[in-house]
Amino acid sequence: MSGGVDSSVAAALLRKEGHEVVAISMRLYETAPRSDRSCCSPDDMFDARSVATRLGIPFYVANYVDAFRERVIDYFVEEYRRGRTPNPCVACNNHLKFDVLLGRTKALGGDWLATGHYARIEHDGERWKLLKARDLTKDQSYFLCGLPRELLGRIRFPLGDMAKTEVRALADEAGLPTAFKPESQEICFVAGTSYRDFVKEKLAQEDVRPGNIELEDGTVLGQHGGIHEFTIGQRRGLGIAWPEPLFVKRVVPETGTVVVGTKAELSSTGLIAGTCNWLRWDTPPGPFDAEVKIRYRADPVPCHVSPRDDGAVEVTFRDPQKAVAPGQYAVFYDGDEVVGGSVIEMAISGAPE
Amino acid sequence: MRAWLDEPSVWAANPSSIHAEGQRARAAVETARRQVAECVGGNLADIVFTSGATEANNLALRSLPHPIATTAVEHPSVLSAAVPLLTLPVDAHGRLPAPDAFVADAVARGAKSISVMLANNETGNLHPVAEIAAAARAAGLRVHCDATQAVGRVPVHALDLGVDLLSFSSHKMGGPKGIGALWVDPDTVLDVLIRGGHQERGRRGGTENVLGAVGFGAAAAALADDDLPRIAALRDKLWAGIALIDARARVNGDPDARLPNTLNVRFPDVDGEGLLMNLDLEGIAASAGSACSAGSLEPSHVILAMGVPEREARGSVRFSLGRDTTDDDIDYALERLKMILARLRAPGWGAPP
Numbered sequence: 001m002s003g004g005v006d007s008s009v010a011a012a013l014l015r016k017e018g019h020e021v022v023a024i025s026m027r028l029y030e031t032a033p034r035s036d037r038s039c040c041s042p043d044d045m046f047d048a049r050s051v052a053t054r055l056g057i058p059f060y061v062a063n064y065v066d067a068f069r070e071r072v073i074d075y076f077v078e079e080y081r082r083g084r085t086p087n088p089c090v091a092c093n094n095h096l097k098f099d100v101l102l103g104r105t106k107a108l109g110g111d112w113l114a115t116g117h118y119a120r121i122e123h124d125g126e127r128w129k130l131l132k133a134r135d136l137t138k139d140q141s142y143f144l145c146g147l148p149r150e151l152l153g154r155i156r157f158p159l160g161d162m163a164k165t166e167v168r169a170l171a172d173e174a175g176l177p178t179a180f181k182p183e184s185q186e187i188c189f190v191a192g193t194s195y196r197d198f199v200k201e202k203l204a205q206e207d208v209r210p211g212n213i214e215l216e217d218g219t220v221l222g223q224h225g226g227i228h229e230f231t232i233g234q235r236r237g238l239g240i241a242w243p244e245p246l247f248v249k250r251v252v253p254e255t256g257t258v259v260v261g262t263k264a265e266l267s268s269t270g271l272i273a274g275t276c277n278w279l280r281w282d283t284p285p286g287p288f289d290a291e292v293k294i295r296y297r298a299d300p301v302p303c304h305v306s307p308r309d310d311g312a313v314e315v316t317f318r319d320p321q322k323a324v325a326p327g328q329y330a331v332f333y334d335g336d337e338v339v340g341g342s343v344i345e346m347a348i349s350g351a352p353e
Numbered sequence: 354m355r356a357w358l359d360e361p362s363v364w365a366a367n368p369s370s371i372h373a374e375g376q377r378a379r380a381a382v383e384t385a386r387r388q389v390a391e392c393v394g395g396n397l398a399d400i401v402f403t404s405g406a407t408e409a410n411n412l413a414l415r416s417l418p419h420p421i422a423t424t425a426v427e428h429p430s431v432l433s434a435a436v437p438l439l440t441l442p443v444d445a446h447g448r449l450p451a452p453d454a455f456v457a458d459a460v461a462r463g464a465k466s467i468s469v470m471l472a473n474n475e476t477g478n479l480h481p482v483a484e485i486a487a488a489a490r491a492a493g494l495r496v497h498c499d500a501t502q503a504v505g506r507v508p509v510h511a512l513d514l515g516v517d518l519l520s521f522s523s524h525k526m527g528g529p530k531g532i533g534a535l536w537v538d539p540d541t542v543l544d545v546l547i548r549g550g551h552q553e554r555g556r557r558g559g560t561e562n563v564l565g566a567v568g569f570g571a572a573a574a575a576l577a578d579d580d581l582p583r584i585a586a587l588r589d590k591l592w593a594g595i596a597l598i599d600a601r602a603r604v605n606g607d608p609d610a611r612l613p614n615t616l617n618v619r620f621p622d623v624d625g626e627g628l629l630m631n632l633d634l635e636g637i638a639a640s641a642g643s644a645c646s647a648g649s650l651e652p653s654h655v656i657l658a659m660g661v662p663e664r665e666a667r668g669s670v671r672f673s674l675g676r677d678t679t680d681d682d683i684d685y686a687l688e689r690l691k692m693i694l695a696r697l698r699a700p701g702w703g704a705p706p
Contacts, residue, residue, distance in 0.1 A: 063649035
């Protein structure tokens with residue numbers, strides 16, 4: 001329980017169904033920046049505790065500061081150092097919530113772990129499936145692409161069928177102190193500052209790589225203060241006057257070069273992604289058609305997926321896609337079902353370079 | 354105490370008022386003061402009521418000549434007091450050096466006073482305060498003793514100890530929380546901490562906590578030594594049982610000189626946080642370390658000061674027994690502990706924390 005409205009209502013619903021519920025808040029970083037828009041600060045722990053008291057369930061704070069630093073914050077900084085765009089929420093789900101916390105659930109004698117995520121896990125008579133939330137505007141299945149397939153039956157998302165408005169109404173009705181808390185939208189551990197400042201502070205001096213901003217043909221348009229400030233598809237903050245809008249196309253960490261181009265140049269025909277976490281099968285029987293989401297806020301688009309022998313996957317879009325960012329996740333869907341997901345290693349450009 | 358609860362003067366009247374109700378409240382406070390003084394072998398005039406031992410320690414330390422030599426295993430209210438401190442180490446069992454050597458070291462480092470606890474709150478270790486105080490006096494040093502954990506569990510006599518200041522607390526001897534006391538040698542002048550009134554003979558401002566004082570006095574008057582051998586036997590039974598369940602378990606603390614009611618056990622290779630949560634879920638109130646502001650556990654500074662690695666310090670749990678603890682309670686705790694340790698060591702879902 002983060003101290004937000006979603007996990008509060010998830011706990012309340014389970015309690016209402018008569019389950020024996022134990023609330024756990026994860027403490028993830030040392031000194032929480034004071035902000036209303038993130039979770040896991042001491043204030044949020046206080047809120048979570050109030051909710052647990054209100055629901056009459058035991059409440060504990062689990063200290064996962066070390067694991068979070070190693071597996072989320074260090075990863076986050078390292079990805080920016082490599083000129084990539086990390087997804088810390090996926091990392092947190094993979095390594096904290098659905099790994100150590102799931103382990104803790106068993107160690108406490110629990111049958112399953114529930115969270116306030118907007119997604120569904122259902123059994124169709126043959127196997128467990130991870131599905132999009134009923135409320136597609138809140139769907140968080142993208143962030144859950146790394147769930148362990150063999151443990152899907154140990155995980156529940158009580159809010160999967162609900163709309164956010166219903167959740168808030170339920171919280172209000174139940175008198176939960178978190179009913180009207182604002183949404184958490186920032187990356188929790190950088191709340192109160194910008195992710196650029198956060199990363200720069202964590203990077204070793206020699207890893208802050210200033211360099212040129214160039215066009216694909218090598219024309220130097222300007223300089224920048226460090227590649228960690230750039231993400232594929234980024235338009236703002238380039239500081240360059242040019243007849244057409246320019247976007248970040250590639251980041252070359254070795255030289256500190258940020259390559260920019262026009263919107264048309266941003267297109268990719270496909271991508272290569274790393275070892276895939278499959279949720280439908282142990283390993284896929286062969287190439288298949290699916291839809292792919294290349295970032296959380298992207299719509300799923302049709303594609304062809306070719307698993308390679310080394311576990312990586314090659315993805316070909318039916319229509320070219322813009323701003324494929326290494327470090328983000330490619331999550332494959334069949335309708336509502338999450339088939340699998342893996343980290344994007346590189347974009348495949350249609351035009352020869 | 355119940356009789357006093359029905360007495361309006363105890364909770365309504367100001368002991369400093371001259372009216373009859375005020376005088377009854379004054380009488381209640383002074384009766385309590387006598388009871389509290391007697392439980393440490395002192396005179397009524399030498400007791401300053403405070404909000405608790407934390408305040409008593411803060412008041413004591415600011416009243417002694419600086420710098421003050423103390424030990425690495427003191428309570429945070431000593432270690433964080435806003436005065437210059439010299440923190441002396443303990444050995445692997447949490448023991449202090451021999452009294453003469455301890456004082457000689459303090460003198461060599463330039464200490465003008467010594468603050469040492471009588472019993473450690475985490476290990477239960479008993480320190481040779483009388484011997485330290487004698488050596489300190491001979492060397493011209495002043496001495497404060499934090500006796501919070503000891504009063505009520507071993508006989509404590511301020512004059513026999515030969516200290517200048519002695520802190521202790523109501524709730525550690527079965528009285529209400531929110532009140533404690535500093536016994537002050539008649540020749541010692543306090544540097545007043547809480548100002549704004551002539552109460553406590555000008556040594557602590559603020560209207561007296563009459564109800565707290567009455568409870569404190571009642572608890573002090575009810576102290577009895579005759580139950581201590583029984584509690585020690587139960588404590589030893591608990592340890593014998595734990596040693597049978599887990600051959601790797603070790604006692605944190607002095608094998609020879611400890612409080613009769615305290616057992617601090619280190620379980621190597623056990624997730625201490627999960628152990629505590631499990632114990633609580635089974636109705637066994639144990640504790641470990643201290644909670645941070647967000648409520649998660651930090652490893653005990655006492656156990657760390659003994660040179661125990663952080664991971665094992667996190668797997669250290671304190672069991673405290675009281676007058677209400679029965680033989681059946683020990684059997685129950687052992688039976689549950691056996692189940693919990695097996696559960697914690699079973700292969701888990703996900704990675705170990």
